[in-house]
Ligand SMILES: *[C@@H]1O[C@H](CO)[C@@H](O)[C@H](O)[C@H]1NC(C)=O
């Protein structure tokens with residue numbers, strides 16, 4: 001043991017210099033990502049688990065990687081479960097144990113590659129003749145700026161000589177000498193050709209790494225590794241005699257390579273905030289499949305990497321994430337089904353084409369902040385390609401829109417390096433330019449115009465840089481969480497919807513230290529036999545509607561939303577005071593039906609008093625445990641005496657949502673709900689924290705006049721006796737039935753009771769198909785005879801849900817907790833007294 005510590009120490013000291021983990025070899029080893037409580041030594045945990053310590057995971061505090069020789073089990077999870085089990089069986093007294101320091105653990109596995117968000121359209125370039133005046137103005141500007149790049153004239157997105165104004169409006173920014181100096185954009189993609197004559201002068205090796213091949217330079221190595229280089233050219237192609245120029249042609253450009261092979265969460269997490277003090281902006285033109293069927297969020301580890309970056313990156317001003325909205329519009333895809341684009345930490349950028357038209361591919365969603373130019377109407381973005389002196393005329397899709405935004409943000413950072421990640425979003429909201437295209441444009445309370453298709457409009461480089469010059473920096477972020485609103489009602493089919501409301505009071509916002517809104521997120525659980533039929537709207541107190549979710553014709557997933565978080569940027573600047581109404585619809589009248597289980601609203605925005613505002617703690621696996629856990633902090637529930645109301649609204653919700661409602665008990669039969677007047681759902685009362693209940697069981701059970709603890713013992717003993725009798729009876733019955741049975745394979749669940757079949761089972765565990773089955777049986781047996789919880793029972797089925805919530809650790813645990821009784825409590829952003837904001841456990 002002592003020597004392993006020694007070796008670990010040695011390993012750590014030798015790793016300390018490098019800020020990347022040693023390469024992984026999944027063929028020979030297993031890797032475990034673990035979050036430890038602060039002050040815990042990863043070496044101690046490594047020794048305890050018998051695994052080797054590999055190093056810290058990127059910049060995420062207290063997250064470490066461990067490795068062990070490859071085997072089928074999950075060493076860490078098994079150890080954690082074993083400790084729980086032994087404690088439950090009282091083999092071990094409940095005293096501190098080294099493994100208690102584990103807050104999150106995840107065995108790493110290689111996951112499918114993300115999709116690059118480019119599209120290749122057949123091109124008919126030079127559709128319209130250039131306008132003479134515009135051509136001479138362009139020539140004049142190029143002369144002034146000494147731009148001699150051969151394809152500059154084709155870069156219509158920089159200066160459009162065919163349709164005046166349909167460009168980034170950027171040349172006057174350059175003429176002021178603002179060209180991205182001292183700003184660094186990191187292209188998170190399939191590599192960057194640092195040998196390209198167009199990129200090599202701006203290439204920033206220190207901010208770059210190859211997470212696919214685990215070498216320093218993220219060079220394109222595969223035949224289709226062209227995407228990253230093209231994106232890089234849009235941002236930072238130099239002013240020279242090669243191809244064209246980038247939006248920020250004097251900025252630094254770095255790259256991390258992750259799209260050229262399967263990687264694990266730990267690599268993606270380390271990549272997405274790589275060198276977060278050197279890289280300012282991360283440009284991500286990829287995401288989960290845009291097939292109109294996928295609903296996928298990053299693992300908690302990746303989310304924590306992004307939060308770490310926005311909280312500590314860029315000297316605490318926050319790294320800036322830019323994500324391409326996605327190319328699935330033609331198959332009804334919506335960027336709120338993508339956990340990267342719907343993160344509050346990313347700027348989601350959609351596309352318009354050179355005619356300001358909506359291109360068929362660009363997805364819409366309430367998380368989309370802005371759009372900018374890309375392919376469509378017979379042209380695309382002209383940029384640098386892989387090769388010493390190579391250009392392309394065919395860079396398109398939302399992939400090409402994102403980097404243009406990243407480049408414009410580099411200009412903003414040169415102008416005002418002190419802006420925070422939230423200032424970048426505010427500046428975008430305040431300066432984006434709406435344009436004359438039919439869409440669902442709606443005026444917001446601060447006089448901006450928002451469309452789910454185009455966000456706040458198109459980016460205007462000149463306007464955002466001008467605004468940045470005098471922009472008053474926003475105060476730190478605050479937040480207010482609603483309680484879980486337990487609804488448990490069927491969703492009517494057709495145009496009507498199931499509506500429920502949560503009222504936010506001025507007092508609650510003050511207590512949360514929240515002055516005005518930026519992002520709104522809604523986490524919800526919906527059960528449904530066809531996910532694509534559901535849609536969700538959120539109406540703010542000011543009457544602004546966010547279409548959080550829209551129906552998707554190809555999404556046949558048999559299941560609804562499981563703790564999925566939708567996001568909206570349509571409420572920037574609202575106060576948030578008043579009733580927030582959620583309307584869930586089942587738009588298709590068919591055999592597929594469902595019900596709304598619960599939802600939780602989170603309002604994020606600018607704080608009132610910065611002196612008391614703290615940073616959001618890294619989310620933990622237990623953040624949503626208040627789902628069903630009874631709180632013992634009544635102080636939080638008093639602030640929210642407002643019940644949620646549910647009812648039906650017609651397709652014109654404003655007719656109904658504000659009307660008075662009749663009081664109804666919560667147990668209204670759900671089958672009739674669709675035809676009833678709106679009902680009020682009162683959150684279940686919080687048991688007093690101080691009052692000791694007389695009985696630990698409901699009243700029909702006698703208390704024997706003894707203490708609660710003794711009652712537990714009496715009923716526990718009775719329960720065990722009953723359980724034993726039942727088990728014995730079951731055993732005898734099954735043994736008998738087994739003897740009578742013809743086909744021994746019919747009900748394998750009980751095979752382990754029979755020695756002969758046990759051997760058979762052991763053999764089949766080696767087969768890929770039956771491996772899970774073996775585990776499942778063990779789980780069931782344990783459950784039946786050792787009083788185990790249903791955690792393992794549930795995990796047998798969770799593969800079915802993978803599509804929806806891949807790598808969602810909380811899931812098993814939370815479901816296991818269901819049925820413990822439930823209560824709602826107000827989780828405002830402000831900690832008691834101090835006004836410090838943190839989600840409560
Ligand atoms: C473009 O930039 C010019 C300054 O060069 C500015 O006057 C104008 O308002 C900007 N926006 C548009 C849409 O032209």
Ligand SMILES: *[C@@H]1O[C@H](CO)[C@@H](O)[C@H](O)[C@H]1NC(C)=O
Nearest residue numbers: 181182183277278314315417
């Ligand atoms: C460039 O940025 C670094 C930090 O990113 C800062 O320390 C330095 O002062 C900046 N230089 C200029 C000229 O703005």
Ligand SMILES: *[C@@H]1O[C@H](CO)[C@@H](O)[C@H](O)[C@H]1NC(C)=O
Nearest residue numbers: 503578579645658659660661
């Ligand atoms: C919110 O809705 C409830 C119930 O419909 C109503 O009593 C209350 O007055 C509303 N609050 C506001 C601010 O409109």
